[in-house]
Amino acid sequence: MRFIIFVLVFAGFFAHGAKPKIDASQLVQRAEDQMLGKTFRGRMEMTIERPDSKRELEILSWTDGRKKAVVKVVKPAKDKGIGNLRNELDLWQYLPKVERLVKIPPSMMLQSWMGSDFSNDDLVKTSSFARDYTHSFAGFETIDGTKTAKIICTPKPDAPVVWGRLEMWIEPKKAYVLRQDFYSESGELIKRMVGSDVKKFGTHTIPSRLTMTTIKKNTSTTLEYKEAYFDEKPRPEHFNQNFLKSPVVKL
Amino acid sequence: MKLALALFVLVSRFASAEVSWRQNLELIPQYRALNQSGFIEGSERYELYGLIASHLEWSRESWFFEIKPEIRSVTSSGVHEAPPFNVTAQTSRRWLNSRRLLKRERDFDAYIDLNRANLRWTAGETEIFAGRRPISLGMLRFFPVWNKLTLPLTFQPGPEWIENPDGFGFATQAGTWAVRSFALRGDEPEDDDLALVEVRKFGQGYEVQLLGGFWWRSSAGGLAASFDVGGDSLRIESLWISRFRDRESQVQTGLGYESALSSKWTLVAEILHQSAGRGEFHNHPGVPNRFMVLAGKLYALPYLTYQLHPLWQIHGGILAGFADEMSYVGLTGFDYNLAENTTLTLKIKTPFGAPHGEFGDRRIEDPRGFHMGMATTAFLNLQSVF
Numbered sequence: 001m002r003f004i005i006f007v008l009v010f011a012g013f014f015a016h017g018a019k020p021k022i023d024a025s026q027l028v029q030r031a032e033d034q035m036l037g038k039t040f041r042g043r044m045e046m047t048i049e050r051p052d053s054k055r056e057l058e059i060l061s062w063t064d065g066r067k068k069a070v071v072k073v074v075k076p077a078k079d080k081g082i083g084n085l086r087n088e089l090d091l092w093q094y095l096p097k098v099e100r101l102v103k104i105p106p107s108m109m110l111q112s113w114m115g116s117d118f119s120n121d122d123l124v125k126t127s128s129f130a131r132d133y134t135h136s137f138a139g140f141e142t143i144d145g146t147k148t149a150k151i152i153c154t155p156k157p158d159a160p161v162v163w164g165r166l167e168m169w170i171e172p173k174k175a176y177v178l179r180q181d182f183y184s185e186s187g188e189l190i191k192r193m194v195g196s197d198v199k200k201f202g203t204h205t206i207p208s209r210l211t212m213t214t215i216k217k218n219t220s221t222t223l224e225y226k227e228a229y230f231d232e233k234p235r236p237e238h239f240n241q242n243f244l245k246s247p248v249v250k251l
Numbered sequence: 252m253k254l255a256l257a258l259f260v261l262v263s264r265f266a267s268a269e270v271s272w273r274q275n276l277e278l279i280p281q282y283r284a285l286n287q288s289g290f291i292e293g294s295e296r297y298e299l300y301g302l303i304a305s306h307l308e309w310s311r312e313s314w315f316f317e318i319k320p321e322i323r324s325v326t327s328s329g330v331h332e333a334p335p336f337n338v339t340a341q342t343s344r345r346w347l348n349s350r351r352l353l354k355r356e357r358d359f360d361a362y363i364d365l366n367r368a369n370l371r372w373t374a375g376e377t378e379i380f381a382g383r384r385p386i387s388l389g390m391l392r393f394f395p396v397w398n399k400l401t402l403p404l405t406f407q408p409g410p411e412w413i414e415n416p417d418g419f420g421f422a423t424q425a426g427t428w429a430v431r432s433f434a435l436r437g438d439e440p441e442d443d444d445l446a447l448v449e450v451r452k453f454g455q456g457y458e459v460q461l462l463g464g465f466w467w468r469s470s471a472g473g474l475a476a477s478f479d480v481g482g483d484s485l486r487i488e489s490l491w492i493s494r495f496r497d498r499e500s501q502v503q504t505g506l507g508y509e510s511a512l513s514s515k516w517t518l519v520a521e522i523l524h525q526s527a528g529r530g531e532f533h534n535h536p537g538v539p540n541r542f543m544v545l546a547g548k549l550y551a552l553p554y555l556t557y558q559l560h561p562l563w564q565i566h567g568g569i570l571a572g573f574a575d576e577m578s579y580v581g582l583t584g585f586d587y588n589l590a591e592n593t594t595l596t597l598k599i600k601t602p603f604g605a606p607h608g609e610f611g612d613r614r615i616e617d618p619r620g621f622h623m624g625m626a627t628t629a630f631l632n633l634q635s636v637f
Binding site for chain 2: 048050053055056076077078080087088089090097098099100101102103104105106107108109110111112115116117119219237240241242243246247248
């Protein structure tokens with residue numbers, strides 16, 4: 001009897017102490033699928049906050065898998081119609097004032113999108129956290145009462161990425177990202193994205209507010225999903241230059 | 252009767268349309284230091300440009316209609332010599348002469364005009380349009396090898412306003428191929444007419460464009476391409492224009508390079524060669540024309556932009572003219588997002604270099620000792636859209 005109790009206690013101790021198995025790459029892939037879906041169309045509000053000012057934009061966005069994306073500004077009136085089209089690694093910018101479409105260099109991916117803390121790459125998702133990085137599980141951490149798996153992402157050699165390292169905190173059951181830290185190649189923490197106000201849009205559970213903070217400047221931009229539709233039938237006519245140039249901006 | 256019927260169809264088509272309305276206000280004080288002596292009175296000019304525009308857009312299903320009437324004005328100190336329609340892109344004289352003089356006094360001009368008025372029909376990846384709208388061509392940022400219609404010319408004095416041409420055309424895209432064709436009707440048939448077809452091919456890391464057609468009494472053909480090389484963009488734009496009467500055939504070629512040096516610095520460098528351009532300017536006016544907004548043979552323009560702050564962007568560059576006597580125009584300024592709907596822009600254009608060069612201060616001299624060169628200009632543009 002004593003022997004059986006000993007075995008049970010011993011087994012229980014190890015069962016409690018052992019690290020549950022997390023497949024880091026699979027979790028990152030699930031998180032990316034959760035955020036982007038097979039297709040996505042959505043209406044978002046972007047609030048750019050600075051110590052001395054605050055600016056609000058309303059944007060519409062469409063993506064088709066990982067390869068194609070369109071972003072168009074709806075408000076304010078000054079910027080209405082400005083947009084970006086991505087096809088694989090190629091990116092175009094549209095300037096409605098002169099109805100001009102310009103192909104912009106890949107090196108501009110790290111530059112700020114419309115003066116916000118989000119980069120061109122953040123908005124049109126040229127790089128893929130699942131495809132372009134290797135992943136390792138670094139333990140569980142609790143963020144605002146939610147248990148998350150911390151994943152370290154290291155860029156694969158020759159991957160078209162702009163960061164030296166990424167750290168992601170992912171809720172493991174539904175696979176949504178609650179926090180993401182972006183490090184430079186020299187290991188300096190550059191930006192932090194925090195997800196909050198988790199909502200269900202169709203079959204996708206995602207944080208509906210994403211706040212990107214530029215650490216050194218202590219400035220932040222919040223992107224809030226107002227409408228989001230995932231996994232609809234692909235609409236190839238949305239991912240061409242005529243659609244980007246079209247003055248009609250409906251979701 | 253036909254016009255009434257067309258209007259009825261148009262009005263009924265847009266009766267239940269979605270409507271959006273924007274107002275655009277611009278106030279542009281400008282200072283010019285005239286590099287001249289003897290030809291005209293005074294050595295300085297102050298001008299105040301103003302623009303008020305209303306932009307109305309209607310859309311319903313596949314249809315879209317927009318109209319943008321605007322009033323432009325200029326007040327000058329002293330002699331009036333800068334009418335508000337002196338925009339920096341020298342376009343065709345347009346088929347619909349919509350410009351109407353509102354007021355003219357010794358030092359004040361005001362006009363009302365239509366900046367845009369067009370109807371578009373879109374189905375999937377195809378668009379057909381008729382009316383007045385911007386037509387942008389080519390890939391270069393500064394030199395208008397292809398885009399002689401709507402590219403704001405950073406190096407010209409005065410506000411960077413454009414006048415949009417009148418015409419009709421269509422555009423379609425199928426996969427990685429796109430075709431656009433348009434005919435622009437001018438005030439003087441043939442002199443101001445233009446009919447072009449543009450074919451684009453997109454590929455991984457490159458884009459190639461071909462252009463051909465009839466352009467202001469000449470045949471024209473061109474090739475433009477953009478390639479991604481090591482994260483940067485290399486661009487080429489060339490245009491051949493056929494001979495017409497005493498104007499020789501010519502070839503214009505532009506090369507461009509664009510790179511994000513960091514998350515804040517961007518470099519654009521461009522070179523322009525014009526076979527019909529002048530090699531020397533000493534005592535020659537070298538007047539630009541619609542095909543050549545710069546009259547010389549060879550130019551270079553490196554241009555840097557720095558994102559000082561999310562709301563501030565500063566920029567500077569040098570336009571270098573490689574005529575017999577090198578001369579330059581320094582281009583500096585900033586853009587500041589003053590408020591959500593308001594931008595403040597400063598531009599300073601400073602000529603320097605050899606006195607008898609294209610941008611020199613003594614380009615024209617006469618036996619009386621009078622001389623004239625390019626003016627130094629600075630303007631602020633306060634622009635609000637709401």
